[in-house]
Amino acid sequence: MTLSVDRYLSRIGYPGAAPATPTRDALDTIVAHHTDAIPFENLDPFLGTPVRIDLDSIQAKLVERKRGGYCFEHNLLLAAVLTALGYDVTRLAARVLWGKSPDVTSMRTHMLLLVRVAGDDTPRVVDVGFGGMTMSGSIALTRGDAQATPLEPFRLVDLDGDYALQGLVGDEWRWIYRFDLHPEQPIDYEPVNWYLSTSPDSHFVTGLMAARVTEGRRLALAGTRFTVHAPEGSTRRELANADELREVLAGEFGIDVAGLDGLDDAFARLG
Structure with a gap:
């Protein structure tokens, strides 16, 4: 199987033909449609099936079989599509801070993208695979001010020389993850992916979760609890x-x- 940009765009419900120019507007449209159409979910590792992150396997699962996945699947697929559309894409890795103190050093278990768009000197941070706090738009790689997305604002702050992503939940800025700009290759994610999808210590193996951004709402499944987060x-x-x-x-x-x-x-098992 080779990458089919048209099949991907059809899967996410992208309006019209593939964008001819790698612009910010086209990027944000792709991200918004992706996060609506393709959910975050860990059904395979929870059911005992290791996750494969070669592009053929990801495309077959997320595009053809209408499944979702976790960060490596989402962002490797999107990176391939954006590259085919003419964007300059750098794959990065992050240490998750969600639910942790910012001084805790965790493994680099998360993947995100740095994307350069036509006519903009500042790269954009793109991440369609962080579950309950997935960004439904891109933000500029600049520290400081809050940046709007279709749902919550996000911001990047300095953390010991790293970039740290925070999201506004209610009136509180929550730590999400920290990262640097060292480029990663797809093979670099393989060992961590194997751990996350097979280890009995991995929360992707021991717990069930799903998330989706749609119509101004966040949908979240954690074990047996289904939650809809809406502005009201x-x-x-x-x-x-x-x-x-x-x-x-x-x-x-x-x-x-x-x-x-x-x-x-x-x-x-969830009882």
Whole structure:
């Protein structure tokens, strides 16, 4: 299988033909449609299937089989598409700070992109694979002021010489991850991906999660709890059984669950 930009653009519902020029507007349109159409989810590692991150496997899963994935799958696919469309893309790695103190040193378990667009001297940070705090637009690689996206504002701050991404949740700036500008190659993500998708210590193996940005809302699944975050407030409900799990995965996240075996046993593990 070779990369099909047209199939990808159709999958995300991109309006019109492929953009002829690598502009910021086209980039942000692609990012917004991607985060709406392709959910973040870890069903494969939770069900005991290691994640493959070669481009053929990612395209087959996320584009052709209408599944989602986690950061390496999302951002490797998007990097390939943007490169084919003429963007200058650098792959980066980050240390996750979400739920941690900023002075904690964690593994580089996350992937993000640095994208240069036509007519702009400042690169853009792009990340369509951070689950519940995925950015639905790009932001400039500049430290300091808050930057708007279709949902929450984000900002980059200095953290011991690194860039650190923060998102505004309510009235609180939350740490998301820290990164530097050292370029990564796809092979560099392989060992970490293997750990995340197979280790009994990985939260992707031990817990179930899904996330999607759509129509000004964030949808989040954590175990048996399904939450909708909207400007007017959040609503939560507990899923009672595997059938309700299937309905939420298919109806709310757009995941094709037909080929997923073991969801009944998996739901029992969440109890």
